[in-house]
Each structure stands twice: as C-alpha cells, then as structure tokens.
Amino acid sequence: MGSEIEKTFKFVIVGGGIAGVTCVEQLSSKFPSEDVALITAGPHIKAVTNYKQVSRTLEEFDVEEKPFSVLQEKFPNLTVIHSAVKSLDTRSHCLETADGRVFGYKKLCICSGARPKLLTQENPYVLGIRDTDSAQEFQKQLSKAKRIVVIGNGGIALELVYEVRGCEVIWAVKDKAIGNTFFDAGAAQFLIPSLEADKAEVAAPCKRQRYTTEKPNPNAAHTFTADEYSRGQKPGGVQPGSALGPDWHRGMELKGAEQVSRRVSVEYQCEVEQILTSEEFLVSSKQTLKPDTGSWPVYVQLTNGKTLGCDFVVSATGVVPNTEPFLHGNNFSLADECGLQVNDHLMTSEPDVYAAGDVCTACWEHSPLWQQMRLWTQARQMGWYAGRCMAADVLSEPIELDFCFELFSHVTKFFNYKVVLLGKFNAQGLGSDHELLVRCTKGQEYIKVVLSRGRMVGAVLIGETDLEETFENLILNQMDLTAYGEELLNPNIDIEDYFD
Template identity: 20%
Template sequence: MSEPERIVIIGGGLAGASAASALRAQGYSGDVLVLAAEPHRPYELPPLSKAVLLGDTDEPDWVHEDGFYAAHDIDLRAGVAATRIELGSRQVFDAAGEHHRYDRLLLATGSYPRSLPVPGSDLPGLRTLRSLEDSLALRSALSEAERVVVVGAGWIGTEAAAAARKHGAEVTVLDQAAAPLRDVLGEDISAVFRELHTDHGVRWRLGAQVTEFTGGPEGVRGVRLSDGTELAADVVLVAVGAAPRVALAHAAGLELADDGAVRVDAGLRTAAPDVYAAGDVAAHFHPRYGRRVRVEHWANAKHQGGHVAGNLLGAHEPYLRVPYFFSDQYDLGCEYRGLADPDADELVIRGELHTREFIAFWMVRGQVTAALNVNVWEHGDALQALVDQQIPVDADRLRHADLAELAGQAG
C-alpha cells in the first residue's frame, strides 16, 4: 500500500491529536489536516471533572504545547467543524464552506453527554459536563450554590459530587441504579464509594426515577421523582453517560454497531475504503474479548489515536490494549485496568475494603480479567502485567504473595 498524500482527521480531541502527532513521529511527510469543532487546541478531558472543577486550575491538560501543531506542519483548524463526508469522492466539507480531499480519513469525533427525555430537559441552566466551557461554567455555579442535585452516579456524577462538596454545597446524587458505579465495580466495591460520599455529607436517592425538571424561563429549580418528591436545587447536573458522536458517519453511510458507535475491525478500520475511527466514537472488535468494545476513557482515546497512525500509513495491526481509567474523589484515588463482568467474575480483595486502601481483582478460570487499586500505588506495573498477560494465578496468592513475582517482574 502506497503512502497517502493527504490524511484528514475529523475531531480535535485527544484521539485526533494523538493520531496527528504519531503520524509525524513515524516520519509521515504528507498533508495532515485536523478539523476541530472546539475553539481550543486539543486538550484532555479528565481534569474537567477533577482539577478544573475543583478550582485547582483554570486550564485542562493540553495534548501539546501551544505552537506544536504549526511546528510539526499539522494543519489544525480550531473552531471549524466538519459538516459532511462524501465517501465516493473522498471529500470532507466543513462549516467554513471549504471541502477537503483525503486519501485516508480518521473519524475521532468523540461523544456527547446523554440527556433525559423528560419534561423540563430544555430548561435554561440544566448542566452537563463535557467541554472546558462546561467545566468552568459548572464550577462558577457550584461556588455560589447552596443545593446541588447530580443525576447519575457514574464516574462523572460522583467526581462532580465530590467537587460540589468541596465548594460547600449540599449535594444529593440520584440514580435509577441501586448503588453508585454498580455496573462497573459490583456491589462490594460500589459500597466503598457510597460510604465515602456519605462520610463527606452527600445524600443518596438511589433507585430513583426522574420524571421532570422543574423551573421556568429563569432556569431549572429542581428535580421531580416518580414518587412525587421534588428536590429543590440551585444547580442540576445531568451525568447519565455519553453517546458516540456519529451524525457525520451515519449520514455518510458508514456502518454502525449495535451500540450506535462506528463499527471498526481490530485495526480500527471501517468497512469503507481508507476510513478509520478511533476513541469514543469507535466500536472496536477486540481480539482478546472476541467482541466489540467501546471505551469512553482518556487512555483509550490516547492509545487508539497513536495506534491508528500506523494503520493510516499502510499497516494493519490490531489494537490489543485493555481498558484503563482512573478517578480521584476526596482523598480516594484509584486506577482500573482490564474489563470485568462484576456479576459473573470472581472478586478477590487484597487488603481491607473499610480502610479504603486495597486492590480488587476480578478473575475467570484462574486468570485476572481486571484489577482496581485504591490508594495503593506501588504495584501498577505488576497489575498491568497480570491483566495483560493473563498469567494463571490462584486467589490466595493474589491476596498474600508478592505481586511483582506473580507477574514475573522480580529482579
């Protein structure tokens, strides 16, 4: 396969920026165009629900320093959104009225916050968290709020609740689920996070169904539940997950997976000639799991963006990394590696849950499918190896043995 003359990347987030820089790092000398709808140069999303929202900084973590893109001859068009893709003529049209021919195309359009289809969902002031502007606006609102309601007890919801408590607001978190983070971590580990927030004054309304956001032209003022309860609020944050941003792909006729994301193979390639997808928008066939996986975390966007660069240049290497994410809430920090089914996999705890210093392993047939370290930081490499290499190990040794030795990393 000959080297392409022109590569167009749609999306100016971490996946797109990582792909662009990796192309140059691999020696590609052709044209690289990045169409980025946001007005900023590319930045990483995790600080938006952590350091920025807490008030520790006013800026996110920029993917590259100012001037990097020009210095590496990457044509970054910040604030210019792609509006249409024509697969037949290999062209991308943008909001500035220009059209761009491509030899290879990468879709890295990311995702957007889901909404709740209930009355009042269009009220002014109802907040979501996805962009730098969202985070700064929410932080400003939290600094003045007395009562905050967070709808959604996932990672964004729980991190935002922690930030709201730091700003001094009364906080209620509600979710249809019976426990926070239940689908990812299972009941036992979920209870650790529930108690953590309870200890910091958060009130829970779990198993709750939102039927309406209340308020008027002046803005949202509360949340009504199916039992008739109305929770008054100065700030309401909806954090019920994210949906892949696939309008362009769908309009172009690209095949979508069952979860609505762009369907790609193990090498992140779509069924359309010379069109690839990476990051939140991609439903990637993962050889390890034998199924499609879509991961909405920082590491996936970064590593898939870097990986797909080689495939854009003619390789077809499968993307094999397992998921990774981290979270910081109050004085609890954690990292999760792998992909487990908490309802089916065996849970093994090293340490004591009540101390909030432990490692949780999930296992299937004597192999580690995922590991979560909570306020324990010295075993990261060993945990990664145990997950990546599927090293056979028994539960008792995970609880008590030297992890580096188990992972084959001693000496």
C-alpha cells in the same frame, strides 16, 4: 458539494480531542513531506502531557488544553482548519466545512468524540458537563446555589459530588451503588465514608500496615441491597468518559453559596421522571407532596416518588457518539449505541475512512480481557493506533493489532484515592462463571480480584496498593492460581516475590 475543492491532503483528521491530536502527531512525524490537515471546531486542542508508561499496559498522563498553533509550530506539514464539518462525501473523498470550504483527502480519520446525553435540551436549569466551557458555566451557576441535584453514575458524577463545597448535593443514581461503571458495591461502600467526611479530615490514603477482612458495617447509614461481593454480579451499562481532562476540576473552585463544607445525600435505584419549573410544580397534582418549604427555580420528580427542589440539575448521564455530519449520503455501519463500527485496523465500512476514540465502536473480536469504555486512555491508544494503521495502509505494510488491546487497563483517581482497573474488573460478560476475592482495610485500600477457572481475569485496586504490575502479569500470563486460594490476598505474603 457545489464548491470547488480548495486543496487535497494526503491525510485529514477531524477533531481536536485526544484521539485526533494523537493521530495527527503520529502521521505528521511519520510523513514529514506529506500534507496533513486537522479540522477542528474549537480554538484549542487537547494535548497529552507528562506521559508515563507505568507497566506493559498501564499508562498515566495529563490532558492539557493548548492553542492549535502549538501543533502547527511542531509540524510544518500540518494545516489546521478551524471550522466544524458540515458534510462528508465518501465517494468523491471530500469534506465541506461549516464556512463553505471544501477539502479533499486520500485517507480520513474521524475523531469527533461524543456529546453529553442531556435529560432535556430546552431547560435552562439543566446543565451538562462535557468540556471546558460547560465546566466554567457550572462553576458560575454553582457559586449562587444552595442545592443541586446530580443525575448519573459515571466518572464525571463521581468527581463532581466529591469536589463540590458550600452546597447541598442530592445525587440520584439508577443503580444499587455509586460508581458502578467503574467498580462494584463493595468498592462503593469503601468510598462512601469519603463523601461524608470533610476534606480536611480525610487523611491521604497511606500504605497498608495491617490486614483486616473488615466487611463494611451493615448498620451504616448507607446500606446496599446488592449482596456486596456477590458472584456473577452483572455490571451496569458502561458509560462513556468525559471530554474534560482527568483532573478537570483542578484549579477550579467548585463552591456554592452556603457555609457548609460537603453535604451529599444519595438516592439509589431511581431515574428522573420529569423536570418541572416552579410554575409547573405549583399547578401540578403533586403539590400535595410538598417536598420542602421555600420555592426553588426547578423541581426534579424521581421514579422513587420523591420530588426535590433545587437551584439547578447537573445531567451527567453518559454520552452519544458525534456522528451527525458524517452520515448523510454515506453508508457507514453503526453500532447499537450509534458509534461508527470499526474493524481491527480502525477502518469504518466506508473506503479510506478510519475512526478513533469516543465516536467509534470496536467491532472486531475482542481479546477476552479487553472491553471498550469511552475513556481518556482508550482515546489516546486508538488515535495512536489509527495513525499507525493509516501509515501501514499507505506503505502497503502489514500491521498487527496493538498490544494495548490485549488487556483493559485504566488508572484514575476517585475521592482522592488512586484507582486501578484491570481486565474484566467487574466480571463483565462472565455470567456466574467466576469468583471474587476481596480485601479491604478501611480508609486505606480496597482490593478485589476476579478469578475464572482458577485464573485471574480482572482486578480493582483502590489506594496505594503497589500490586498493579504483579496483577497485570498474573492476568496476562493466565497462570493457574488455584493452589493459592484465599492466600493470594494475604498481605503477610509478599505476592510480588512469587510472580515477578
């Protein structure tokens, strides 16, 4: 770094997403007389609003985009530097920004998030959805579209296929069931009818009234090859969350050019073999496979042998940690998926450098009930905890690993149903050493409990079940539930009375 250091800050945080902003708030309020800097490339920051602690580990909040001046007004000791980071020199403790300025730091926290894994970088007909700009671009393209192909099976794909109107959606997933990042085939089967119904017909899920052990209809249009409630089901690769708000489509009209309401068809267990322009498609040997009449701007050839024409392709296949500008010339330890490795104080392998949120990989020995998934809740928790760890380090105080890392918990909404995930909700890492209890009331609720050696280790709750606090307690207490057996999910027994 050739230039002189313009200013040295006690704390520098890189990234204006949830993790970075939460970390900034923590440090700026704890050290009101120290200089804190936030370096962010965008003009807006992501702020947590309407925060609610639902239970010991469950939290709900909204994410809002706000101009970064909001933070500066709140914290007089904060400087916001509006630029991308070009390089980092951990030996001399300084960063260079894209506009050529150099800033020093005593402690640095990298919260640069992640970027979408695009199927292809070059093709103008392939859109990745990650931030507000790309969501608006998607909305614009969609308004002229008659058919789109969505590739991916994480949260963003799930929300997208449900929200789009006036356009045929072909959804290609690599798994045997939809949404396997978040739930199993049984839950997917419970949600599938919502995709087929028109929005107006789907009543809001209501409280349970009756008990049924209705298994999904094996003759329904969507059959699952997976044994629905199979024991020992291995979850698929965990895909990171998205950098939009949890309700990013609220207030956006996602409407295509056709007069249909919702038309979604799912292609299971397939991936993209190649993406062809209309010219490439015409000269390709696959021409004999004419997928449909009419010509489309782009064609997607899937590994199941189908070639589908469409107006554009949405790539929603997960994310890659944004570590680029920080690695050159430094010695960061990276995890398998290229995240910065952090220990239980969120410190990287470089001195005085911390990381939080999607850019990092939690490399301490996890609690048996927690796993990292690149989600909103974890970005907020990590940013908050990173701020506390940096503060403790400066003040030479000891700090314990935060309680939020004891139990994985996440509240979200899919297909207009409330979804709560707790612990090893997909039996992650349990092999065959577990059993599942399932209760399903069609159109109302789906409850799955994961038991290991008689103790509850995970749960999926879809609908207004009111069981999240009870189940959270049962998981945290590790009480032996062998005596209750199947009765655990009998709705005529008020389980809350037993365990609260």
